[in-house]
Amino acid sequence: MSRLGNIGARLYRGEVGYDFVAKRKIWYGVSILITIVAIVGLAVRGLNMGIEFSGGAVFTTPKTTVSAAHAQEEAEKASGHDAIVQKLGNGGLRIQITDVGTEKSDQIREELAKDFKLSSQSINAELVGPSWGEQIANKAWLGLGIFMALVVVYLAIAFEWRMAVAALIALVHDLTITVGIYALVGFEVTPGTVIGLLTILGYSLYDTVVVFDGLKEASRGITKQTRWTYSEIANRSLNATLVRSINTTVVALLPVAGLLFIGGGFLGAGMLNDISLSLFVGLAAGAYSSIFIATPLVADLKERDPKMKALAKRVRAKRAAAAAKGGDALAEDEAHGAGEAAGVVGQRTQPASGDRGGRNRPSGGRR
Known part of the structure; x- marks a missing residue:
């Protein structure tokens, strides 16, 4: 995995x-x-x-060497309005101009064809109404x-x-x-x-x-x-x-x-x-x-929600009790550990005295 x-x-x-x-x-x-x-x-x-919402005209040209910046400048000069120009994948241009009617559209197409050195029939013009x-x-x-x-x-x-x-x-x-x-x-x-x-x-x-x-x-x-x-x-x-x-x-x-x-x-x-x-x-x-x-x-x-509030309260209470119980258990473990340590010490001292007693008993036995 x-x-x-x-x-x-x-x-x-x-x-x-x-x-x-x-x-x-x-x-x-x-x-x-x-x-x-x-x-x-x-x-x-x-x-x-876009022009679909504001209305205007869209001009599409065939493949041309004219740059998008130059085309925008010429389109704005011909129409008197702002223009949006996009370079198409086939080398042509898409020129969008708002607030343009039919007569103005024909005039703009003629001027664009002249500036781009194209025939006016090769430039496609589409009108879109704001309605x-x-x-x-x-x-x-x-x-x-x-x-x-x-x-x-x-x-x-x-x-x-x-x-x-x-x-x-x-x-x-x-x-x-x-x-x-x-x-x-x-x-x-x-x-x-x-x-x-x-x-x-x-x-x-x-x-x-x-x-x-x-x-x-x-x-x-x-x-x-x-x-x-x-x-x-x-x-x-x-x-x-x-x-x-x-x-x-x-x-x-x-x-x-x-x-x-x-x-x-x-x-x-x-x-x-x-x-x-x-x-x-x-x-x-x-x-x-x-x-x-x-x-x-x-x-x-x-x-x-009151039910969720009550649940959160119970969860916190249970965790607090568990934490307290854990603290008590820890104290008991420490005390138990201390007791075991004391027992170990006692066990270590007892054999010493026992050994001494054992050594006395054999000596007494030999007597």
Whole structure:
């Protein structure tokens, strides 16, 4: 068995582990700090909404030697608006300009063809109205709301309401971080981004539900024992699935990283960037939240239950009694050890006197 497999087996059996739940205030602080940075980035920089949401025109050129910087300069000069230019894998350019109508689009295409020394027919122009983007945004919000509601209802039925609340907070945490990083990086928000955001919700829930399922089984009949508190059982369940969560996340991140850095970086595929960045950030944030946020939150909420408070009190009382008994036993062992030492000394002196008496008896016998 590999070294990682040995660690995983020892974590599962509870032989080793890290107390995530006991240090939950540290993780809460880190998450709050990251969330604040994401919200500030979102408020200051805002989201770079794609043309599908804001409306405008997209021009696609065939293979050309014109650089993206030069194309952006010419496109902004021709349109009077900001332009976004991407180099495509076939050597062509994708030029996106917002707030452009049909007549303006034809004029811009003619000027771009002249500047790039191409025929106007070789440049493909597509117009997108803002109303279509608004419909997509509304449907995305509707889908997100329905998804969240179904998640809460399912987890409340399958597990309990505290786990549903913790999972919902973890999902909001993941979405906020992902959207904030989009704002800080300046990536364009397109329908591909929306697809990626909706996709990561399922990935984010996966590890959380796995831990919750193990916790549900481990905490069955918890009030009938006095060995562990609920927080300790939650931490043991988390450690038991830790290696599995890490392996699943790494395996999922590798192909997404390939899409992001190879597909988007080298091939210049804009849609791959939109989807892969949201997936990459969302998967990482989901793995973090399932370990450091969701389970500690459940433990926090559960420990407020009067039954769990009473259990924690009994566990502490039993441990205090065991500690006191252990101290008394240690004192008895020390006293017993001292007595044995005294007996050994006595046994060593008695044979000496006996020997002397024995030597006298034979001498008396000879008399």
